[in-house]
Amino acid sequence: MAVRRATALTAAGLLLVGVPAATAQARPAATATVSVLHAVPGATVDVYANGKVLLSNFKPGTLTDPVKLPEGSYDLKVTAAGAGAKGKAVIEADDVKVPGGANITVVAHLNASGTPVLTPYVNDVSKVAAGKGRLTVRHDAAAPAVDIRAGGTPVFKGLANPKEAKADLPAGTVKADVVLAGTKTVAIGPADVNVKEGTNTIVYAWGSAGDKNLKLAVQTLSGLHHNPSGVPGGTGGQAAQNDSVPVWAWGLAVLAAIGVVGFGTLRLARVPARS
Amino acid sequence: MAAQSPTPARLVVPAVGLDLPIAATGVAEDGQMALPPDPRTIGWYRYGSGPGDRVGSVVLGGHVDSREFGAGPLVRLRKVRRGDVVEVRSTAGPVVRYRVVEVRDIPKKKLAVGYLFDRAGPRRLQVVTCGGPYDAGNGGYRDNLVVTADPMP
Numbered sequence: 086m087a088v089r090r091a092t093a094l095t096a097a098g099l100l101l102v103g104v105p106a107a108t109a110q111a112r113p114a115a116t117a118t119v120s121v122l123h124a125v126p127g128a129t130v131d132v133y134a135n136g137k138v139l140l141s142n143f144k145p146g147t148l149t150d151p152v153k154l155p156e157g158s159y160d161l162k163v164t165a166a167g168a169g170a171k172g173k174a175v176i177e178a179d180d181v182k183v184p185g186g187a188n189i190t191v192v193a194h195l196n197a198s199g200t201p202v203l204t205p206y207v208n209d210v211s212k213v214a215a216g217k218g219r220l221t222v223r224h225d226a227a228a229p230a231v232d233i234r235a236g237g238t239p240v241f242k243g244l245a246n247p248k249e250a251k252a253d254l255p256a257g258t259v260k261a262d263v264v265l266a267g268t269k270t271v272a273i274g275p276a277d278v279n280v281k282e283g284t285n286t287i288v289y290a291w292g293s294a295g296d297k298n299l300k301l302a303v304q305t306l307s308g309l310h311h312n313p314s315g316v317p318g319g320t321g322g323q324a325a326q327n328d329s330v331p332v333w334a335w336g337l338a339v340l341a342a343i344g345v346v347g348f349g350t351l352r353l354a355r356v357p358a359r360s
Numbered sequence: 361m362a363a364q365s366p367t368p369a370r371l372v373v374p375a376v377g378l379d380l381p382i383a384a385t386g387v388a389e390d391g392q393m394a395l396p397p398d399p400r401t402i403g404w405y406r407y408g409s410g411p412g413d414r415v416g417s418v419v420l421g422g423h424v425d426s427r428e429f430g431a432g433p434l435v436r437l438r439k440v441r442r443g444d445v446v447e448v449r450s451t452a453g454p455v456v457r458y459r460v461v462e463v464r465d466i467p468k469k470k471l472a473v474g475y476l477f478d479r480a481g482p483r484r485l486q487v488v489t490c491g492g493p494y495d496a497g498n499g500g501y502r503d504n505l506v507v508t509a510d511p512m513p
Contacts, residue, residue: 216387216407256386256407282386282407310407312477313393315468316421318490318501323431324424325494325501 115185116153123147124194124225124291125201126298129166130175132193134159142166146291148190148304156185161203163193178203190304194225194291197246204247208306209285213253215311218280220259221251221287228294230266235259242266256282263290263299273299283310366450368404368411371420371487375444376436382420382448393488399423399432402487408477411448411456416479418448421488424501434489437505438463446485446509458485458509465491465503476506485509 121132123143132140140149143166160179164172176193181203183189188208196202206223213219222233222241230245236259241250243266262274273290280286285306292298368382385403388394395403402422409416425431440446446458466472468490476486485508492503 215391308480310479312473313387313405314391315471315473316393316476316488316490316504317388317390317395318424318468318499318504322425322494322496322500324435324490325492 115156117156117183117185118151118188119154119183120151120190120304121149122190122192122194122225122289122302122304124192124289124302125175126195126292126296128175128201130163130193131166131168131172133162133164133170136160136170138170146300146302148302151188154183156183158182161191163201163203176201176203181205188306190287192223192225192247192289192291194247194289195227195293197227197229199227199293199295202247206249208287209251210306210309212311213283213285213309215313216256216282217253218256218282219251219253219285219309220278220280221249221285223247223249223287223289225289225291226293226299227296228272228290228299231263231272231290232266232268233261233263235261239264251285254280256280261288273301276301278303281305281307283307285309366410366412366452367406368418368420368448368450370447370449371402372447372449373436373440373444374447375441376439378433378436378440380422380433385421393419393421395421395423397423397426398429399426399434400429402434405477408479409483411450411485412453413483415483416481417477417484417486419477419486419488420448424489424491424505437487437489437507438491440507445512446487446507448485457512459512460507460509462506462508464506464508466506467492467502468499468504471504471506483511485511 121140123145126145130143131138132143159181161181162174163176164174188210189205190208191203191205193203224244224246230243232239233241244250257280259278259280260275261278263272264270265272278288287304289302291302292300367384371382372379381401382404383396383401384406385394386406393405399422402420405419408419411418422434423432424434440460440463442460444460448456487507489505490501491505492501494501
């Protein structure tokens with residue numbers, strides 16, 4: 086398969102666009118969190134970074150655990166398993182910028198026309214509102230543009246390889262499927278997708294429509310939760326604490342008791358409320 | 361983490377005769393912890409830690425009273441003292457026992473939600489209701505009554 090140097094530019098560009106420059110500047114010695122997903126059907130590969138083996142015997146459909154890499158530029162090369170550092174590249178991407186502090190997933194996948202490419206995505210690890218989860222969908226399959234539907238309703242429309250779409254949704258299970266854009270022709274699914282609270286659930290559509298091996302891969306990034314803003318109180322007022330009633334209120338109570346003040350009981354009921 | 365944990369089902373504080381069912385809750389429209397409307401049931405923040413988890417706070421919260429149902433059993437939470445034993449019974453697994461380390465009234469505006477809902481720190485139980493004076497025109501109760509308990513060995 087051909088060497089894809091053009092991808093390198095795309096890769097570096099995506100990374101630079103996706104991360105605020107300040108992040109890298111403020112922490113010059115920062116590391117990036119990098120995961121790698123192998124989404125090219127059929128080929129077991131080795132992955133090299135700057136000539137050193139990063140992953141070996143890497144099988145299709147596998148997502149690595151995140152690793153910390155020092156920020157900087159990386160020359161990435163994917164070869165057939167066992168081909169060696171000087172072996173023929175299946176995919177190659179030079180000078181891929183890895184900014185400090187970013188959370189990145191590098192995906193080896195097919196482009197829309199079926200050629201293997203590398204796409205680095207910057208994962209959104211910003212906080213999610215309490216009770217919500219983030220759903221990210223990435224089109225990494227040799228297939229035309231698609232709509233992603235939840236419960237039969239399109240939520241992400243016209244997603245093309247290698248684009249992504251995302252939304253923060255109430256936590257819970259979503260019955261999702263993938264249809265060809267603008268149609269009801271189901272390409273993948275339906276599948277139950279668990280949108281976990283405080284988590285970015287990233288779903289990758291990969292494989293090839295032509296070879297009828299479209300699949301989903303799922304990555305989850307947790308710990309993005311916000312806490313509830315507080316704990317509400319009762320609505321009755323029956324359990325209000327009397328020790329906060331000011332002295333003059335007790336005076337009123339006494340006067341009310343001996344019938345000096347009209348509406349005394351009513352007044353007393355309201356007095357503690359204002360203190 | 362919390363998903364694999366058994367669901368807490370009952371809160372018991374023998375020293376003050378408190379015994380009420382627990383219902384799983386989430387987040388209300390206004391962003392606060394959702395509470396069961398009936399003060400005879402206490403809520404468990406299901407996105408946080410459960411009693412079976414190895415880290416984090418189990419947060420239980422309930423209304424002390426309601427316009428509709430009147431005063432509830434959590435009125436007794438105010439009588440809880442440092443050293444009292446609190447039991448959390450779950451749908452499965454053993455009863456988890458805690459010992460009260462702190463009983464505090466905290467103005468709602470100063471409630472440290474990061475500490476209260478901590479999911480990564482030490483195992484803890486936080487039982488929250490409301491307290492202090494009641495001001496119907498200003499959001500109801502001024503304070504949260506927070507009972508903090510550590511797991512017993």
